[in-house]
Amino acid sequence: GAVVSQHPSRVICKSGTSVKIECRSLDFQATTMFWYRQFPKKSLMLMATSNEGSKATYEQGVEKDKFLINHASLTLSTLTVTSAHPEDSSFYICSARDSASSREQFFGPGTRLTVL
Amino acid sequence: QKEVEQDPGPLSVPEGAIVSLNCTYSNSAFQYFMWYRQYSRKGPELLMYTYSSGNKEDGRFTAQVDKSSKYISLFIRDSQPSDSATYLCAMNLAGGGNKLTFGTGTQLKVEL
Numbered sequence: 511g512a513v514v515s516q517h518p519s520r521v522i523c524k525s526g527t528s529v530k531i532e533c534r535s536l537d538f539q540a541t542t543m544f545w546y547r548q549f550p551k552k553s554l555m556l557m558a559t560s561n562e563g564s565k566a567t568y569e570q571g572v573e574k575d576k577f578l579i580n581h582a583s584l585t586l587s588t589l590t591v592t593s594a595h596p597e598d599s600s601f602y603i604c605s606a607r608d609s610a611s612s613r614e615q616f617f618g619p620g621t622r623l624t625v626l
Numbered sequence: 627q628k629e630v631e632q633d634p635g636p637l638s639v640p641e642g643a644i645v646s647l648n649c650t651y652s653n654s655a656f657q658y659f660m661w662y663r664q665y666s667r668k669g670p671e672l673l674m675y676t677y678s679s680g681n682k683e684d685g686r687f688t689a690q691v692d693k694s695s696k697y698i699s700l701f702i703r704d705s706q707p708s709d710s711a712t713y714l715c716a717m718n719l720a721g722g723g724n725k726l727t728f729g730t731g732t733q734l735k736v737e738l
Contacts, residue, residue, distance in 0.1 A: 516669070542724060551634075553714065553730045554670070603669050607724050615726060617662070617669035 513537055514606050516618035523594055524626055531589045531621045533604030539584040540606035544615065545577070548601045560587040584609070594625040629653050632715055632729030641738055645702040649715035649729045652696065656717040656727070659691050661700045664712045664731065673713075674700065705736045 513536040523529050533543055541562045546554040558579050559567045566579035578590040587606075591598055601622055605615040632649045639645055647661075658677045662670035674689035676682045676698075682689045690699040698717075702709055712731040718724060 512672075514669075544724075544726075551733075553728045554726075556725060559725065601667070605669075605726075614660075614672060614675055615724065616672060619669045620667070622667065 512608060512614075512616045514604065514616050514618040516604055516621050518621060519619060520622045520624075522624045522626065525595055526593055528590055528592045529594055529623060531591075531602055531604075531623075533587045533589070533606065533618050535585045535606040535608075535616075538606075538608045538610065540587075541584060541609045542607045543581060543587040544605045544607075545579060545587075545589050546603045546605065548603060548620075550601075554603060557589075591623065594623070596625045599623055599625045629727050630715065630717065630729045633732055634730050636733040636735055638735045638737060639705055641705060641707060641736055643705050643736070645700075645705050645709070645734060645736075647700040647702075647713050647715075647732050647734070649698050650696055651698075651717060651727075653719075653727075654693075654696065655719050656696075657720040658718050659689070659698050660716045660726070661687075661689055662714040662716060663709075664714060666711075670714055707736050707738055710735045 515534045517532045543560040545557045557572045560579045560581040562581045568574045581587040603620040605617045630651045661674040664670040676689050679691050679693045686703045688701040712733045714731040715729040716726040
C-alpha cells in the first residue's frame, strides 16, 4: 500500500512552453499533497503544499504564477511549470499524506524536467 | 545555522558492517522524525517513523531519537550492497501542518 505515482517520469521541453506534472495517490486518499524540487546532490526543497479543494500554499520565494498547482480530487494533484526556462530544469517530487494517518508522507518517484 | 544538520558523506562500508547515520537539529519543537532512503533518480522511500525518544526497530533498521540532545540516528545491521543509497532524515513540528524539514542526506555505499 501507500503508493504514489508521478507522470511523466521524464520530460524534455523547449524554453517558453508549459509542462504539467501529475501526482496520484493510488491506494489511499490524500487531502494534502506536497511538491518538492531537488537539485543534484542536494536535499528536497519544499515548493508548495497542495490542499484538496482549496488554493495551494507556496513557500517563500516560490512564484505561484510560475508553478501552478491544482488539487482537484483526493487522489490527484498537478503541478504546471509555466513558460519554462532552463533554470527550471530540476527533479520535481511530490508526496502525499494519507488522510487516515497522522504524519506519514509517501513520495512519488519524481519527474526529471529538462528545459532546452 | 541550518535547522537540520546531516553529514553528506559519502560513507563507504564493507558488506555486513553496522552503519550509523545521524542528524542533529536545533528546533526543540520538532516532535516527529522520519528516515527516508533515496536511490539515484528516484523518489524517497519512507523507512522509519518515530515520535518519541528511544529506539524503534524494524528488521535490520533501528531508529533512535534523543530529544534531550536533539539527535537522531538510523542504524543498519548486516548492511548489504542494496542498501547503497542516500539516506535523508526528516522531521516536523507538532502543529506544523505536516511540513517536513529535511537534512541534506548522507550518501552510503556498501561494498562487496
